[in-house]
Amino acid sequence: MAHTLSANKRIRQSEKKKLRNKAYKSKMRTVVKKFYTAADTNDVETAEKAYMEAVKIVSKVGQKGVIHESQASRRVSRLTLKLNAVKSA
Template sequence: MAHHKSALKRIKQNKKKYLRNKHIRSTLRTFIKRVREAVEAKNADQARQALLAAIPVIDKAASKGVIHASNASRNVSRLTKLVNTLG
């Protein structure tokens, strides 16, 4: 265990950040999964709604630094392309 005050503080900060990032990442994956499930079910309306809900979550995760901006852009692009295949 750390002995310095600053090291103890960093441990607490890292734990808080880890939990926050874990929650955001989990939420992100759930929203992406909803889009994919709607596409697999060939439900165009539900897929579009899920995509519109997922895009802000993806962008927010990128702005918070949980995922890289390129990763967010790639996810949005691929999901949009997937939803557009339904017509």
């Protein structure tokens, strides 16, 4: 256990940040899963709506530093590829 005030403060701050990041990641996973579900059923309209929401959340999570910017970009790219495949099918 930490003894100094600054160490205790860092522990409190990191706990808050951990909970916040966990919520962001959970939200991101949920919207991405919703998109893939819509895409797998070949429902283009629902997939497009879910895509817009997923891209928004993934980009925001990347900007906030919860996931790396490159990972966010890669995820958006994969979502786009899947959406284009659904549209062309």
